[in-house]
Amino acid sequence: MKVISDCIKTVYDKSKAVEHYLSTSRRDGVKVQWEEPFSCSVFQQAIAPYSKSKTEKLQVLDVGSGTGDGYVLLSSLLSEKLELGSSENLDYLGIDISPQMVETANNLYRNRSNVRFECADIRTSRLESSFDLYLSCGVPYSHLTHEELYQALKMIVTNVCQHRSRSAVVVDVLGRYSIEWTPKWQESRWDYAMSFFESEGNAEPTWMSFYSHHHLQEIMQQAVNEVGCPVEKFEFFDRSIMVGRHTSTGQFNPDLPQYRNLMNSLLDPSQKTDLSQLIFQVELETSPEHILEFFSQFSSWWNSLVSEATAILGESFGVEPVELPPEVQGFKAKLQQELEQISDKHLYRQKVELMLAQALQQLEATQQPGYGVGHDLFGVMWLDATQL
Numbered sequence: 001m002k003v004i005s006d007c008i009k010t011v012y013d014k015s016k017a018v019e020h021y022l023s024t025s026r027r028d029g030v031k032v033q034w035e036e037p038f039s040c041s042v043f044q045q046a047i048a049p050y051s052k053s054k055t056e057k058l059q060v061l062d063v064g065s066g067t068g069d070g071y072v073l074l075s076s077l078l079s080e081k082l083e084l085g086s087s088e089n090l091d092y093l094g095i096d097i098s099p100q101m102v103e104t105a106n107n108l109y110r111n112r113s114n115v116r117f118e119c120a121d122i123r124t125s126r127l128e129s130s131f132d133l134y135l136s137c138g139v140p141y142s143h144l145t146h147e148e149l150y151q152a153l154k155m156i157v158t159n160v161c162q163h164r165s166r167s168a169v170v171v172d173v174l175g176r177y178s179i180e181w182t183p184k185w186q187e188s189r190w191d192y193a194m195s196f197f198e199s200e201g202n203a204e205p206t207w208m209s210f211y212s213h214h215h216l217q218e219i220m221q222q223a224v225n226e227v228g229c230p231v232e233k234f235e236f237f238d239r240s241i242m243v244g245r246h247t248s249t250g251q252f253n254p255d256l257p258q259y260r261n262l263m264n265s266l267l268d269p270s271q272k273t274d275l276s277q278l279i280f281q282v283e284l285e286t287s288p289e290h291i292l293e294f295f296s297q298f299s300s301w302w303n304s305l306v307s308e309a310t311a312i313l314g315e316s317f318g319v320e321p322v323e324l325p326p327e328v329q330g331f332k333a334k335l336q337q338e339l340e341q342i343s344d345k346h347l348y349r350q351k352v353e354l355m356l357a358q359a360l361q362q363l364e365a366t367q368q369p370g371y372g373v374g375h376d377l378f379g380v381m382w383l384d385a386t387q388l
């Protein structure tokens with residue numbers, strides 16, 4: 001595998017940035033139990049058509065690979081789901097614009113001969129070999145302007161066509177209509193100052209691009225049209241509708257309840273959570289009708305689940321009950337059944353909180369519409385250039 005490009009210094013070339021990506025506190029309950037399983041389910045769907053025999057290699061290019069989270073997720077997915085291939089047969093190349101990220105990642109995985117990281121800017125890269133999966137995670141494509149994303153995708157699609165391959169392209173960007181930044185919903189590119197990389201809080205401006213489903217699909221479609229590459233299908237997935245990191249930093253929407261912290265508290269048996277704070281009470285901004293309709297429906301389901309859990313604990317918030325989607329309909333009955341076995345008051349509460357967290361996660365994972373209403377929006381396109 002080869003990629004040709006130069007590398008330049010960016011906001012990520014600060015020891016704070018690498019520290020942040022490697023810190024154990026970054027791997028909170030929400031990341032491990034909610035976000036990573038969801039990302040893995042998207043990657044699983046992306047590679048499903050390319051399941052490999054034991055001897056074949058799955059060739060992967062991870063764009064904006066940072067310290068290698070994409071590799072960790074993908075290899076754990078392949079270790080669990082043997083029908084998709086095997087983690088030993090993963091041939092992984094991570095590229096990143098930041099020399100410090102690349103150096104750290106190469107040091108972390110220096111013992112794995114099937115894993116490499118190279119310094120490259122996706123905006124100026126030329127690819128030389130073909131890949132089954134063009135992966136991305138942690139919203140690297142949001143660092144690009146809309147035009148740069150179009151050019152980068154065109155370069156990837158051209159590579160697929162030149163090699164007459166069948167490949168999936170996963171494009172991870174920031175969702176335009178996340179509740180984390182309702183005051184910014186009118187803009188599609190704004191300064192996302194990464195203050196957590198700075199010791200004195202004097203963050204440099206970091207312009208990032210935000211996408212609705214419609215806008216992202218338009219750019220993906222333009223790239224394939226321009227190259228003339230056949231598309232098997234497009235799919236879109238929202239991740240972290242309620243639990244994006246900025247629900248708890250309050251950086252862009254200070255009035256928001258700290259949903260991520262609350263969810264971490266539900267998942268942590270040593271903490272007691274104030275369930276009333278979980279009620280969805282978000283002031284929404286003007287936005288397309290389907291976005292407001294989605295939040296209206298989703299918040300009524302969310303609040304019903306919270307209310308079912310609190311009713312069991314003998315509290316009431318006066319939430320109007322609504323019919324829940326089939327995936328979470330059995331929540332109350334299942335919870336009551338589990339609680340029959342428990343007499344200890346403390347364990348009883350722990351069980352309610354844990355099962356509520358699981359139900360809310362299930363609600364989000366199954367009802368996400370792929371509109372750009374979460375922290376991350378994954379756009380996936382499956383290309384088939386084998387008949388060209």
Ligand SMILES: C[S@@+](CC[C@H](N)C(=O)[O-])C[C@H]1O[C@@H](n2cnc3c(N)ncnc32)[C@H](O)[C@@H]1O
Pocket residue numbers: 010012021063064065066067068069070095096097098101120121122123136137138139140143144
């Ligand atoms: C938020 S981090 C995500 C890292 C990793 N994928 C993860 O999930 O933890 C975004 C990464 O994209 C990289 N990046 C930004 N612009 C890039 C570009 N033009 N070409 C390649 N990498 C880029 C950054 O250096 C950074 O490591």
